Amino acid sequence: MRFGSRPNEAPVSDLCASLSSDELTDKRFHYWCIILAKVWAWEAANKSDWKDGFLFVGDELVLDFVNTRPVQDGEPTELLEDFGAVIRWFQAADLLNSQQAAALERQWEGTTVAQRAIKDLEDLREDFGGNPRVEGGRAIRRSTINELNGLMRVHPMLTRLTTNGTAYSTKLWFEVREPADLLAPLAHSAATLFAAGDRKRVRKCDNCALHFHDTSKKGTRRWCSMQLCGNRFKVAAYAARQRENR
Numbered sequence: 001m002r003f004g005s006r007p008n009e010a011p012v013s014d015l016c017a018s019l020s021s022d023e024l025t026d027k028r029f030h031y032w033c034i035i036l037a038k039v040w041a042w043e044a045a046n047k048s049d050w051k052d053g054f055l056f057v058g059d060e061l062v063l064d065f066v067n068t069r070p071v072q073d074g075e076p077t078e079l080l081e082d083f084g085a086v087i088r089w090f091q092a093a094d095l096l097n098s099q100q101a102a103a104l105e106r107q108w109e110g111t112t113v114a115q116r117a118i119k120d121l122e123d124l125r126e127d128f129g130g131n132p133r134v135e136g137g138r139a140i141r142r143s144t145i146n147e148l149n150g151l152m153r154v155h156p157m158l159t160r161l162t163t164n165g166t167a168y169s170t171k172l173w174f175e176v177r178e179p180a181d182l183l184a185p186l187a188h189s190a191a192t193l194f195a196a197g198d199r200k201r202v203r204k205c206d207n208c209a210l211h212f213h214d215t216s217k218k219g220t221r222r223w224c225s226m227q228l229c230g231n232r233f234k235v236a237a238y239a240a241r242q243r244e245n246r
């Protein structure tokens with residue numbers, strides 16, 4: 001869940017409503033509730049779908065990567081214009097830490113190995129963004145399955161056992177030995193989406209060309225994000241209704 005929610009925190013209005021009337025007779029506490037509710041509303045309204053110049057609205061890693069070439073006014077805009085931008089995206093997606101990013105750039109920027117990796121990343125992105133079969137739950141082409149299996153064999157995700165002292169859990173990670181290893185988390189995300197996600201819920205925004213995986217409870221999400229397109233669409237629809245009613 002990327003925007004609009006904080007899983008472990010109840011809204012302040014709920015918190016205040018759960019208190020007894022005796023507690024709410026304390027005016028100072030009541031005003032404190034109002035102030036916190038306003039802070040909460042302001043934070044929710046200003047929560048951004050952008051991180052370091054990239055959009056993260058896809059609710060699935062591979063779709064966020066597809067969205068690095070958004071179409072504006074019919075023209076695609078390339079956000080990953082060079083190897084440095086690719087590295088910045090992986091950092092923004094929390095797939096690389098700053099040391100890994102710096103080491104990759106220092107060692108590989110300007111090399112043919114990096115150029116080849118960019119081409120492979122672009123091919124994978126095109127296979128998703130330019131492939132209508134990915135959307136709407138249609139069957140995945142055998143060639144796409146074979147390609148993903150080939151990528152995951154050469155650039156696998158690995159599993160690590162971790163503990164906080166009392167509980168244990170597993171965590172996925174990948175080894176970055178060369179730029180092409182950046183394909184590992186994307187191929188894994190694509191395969192996971194095909195196998196475990198609801199492909200009928202992979203859609204394009206009603207108002208722009210950004211992709212997303214609808215993980216909402218009702219499954220009726222129509223926009224890449226409320227901030228970017230939802231509110232704009234609602235304002236336009238309201239204006240149209242007003243014109244019709246004149």
Ligand SMILES: [Zn+2]
Nearest residue numbers: 205208224229
């Ligand atoms: Zn949109």
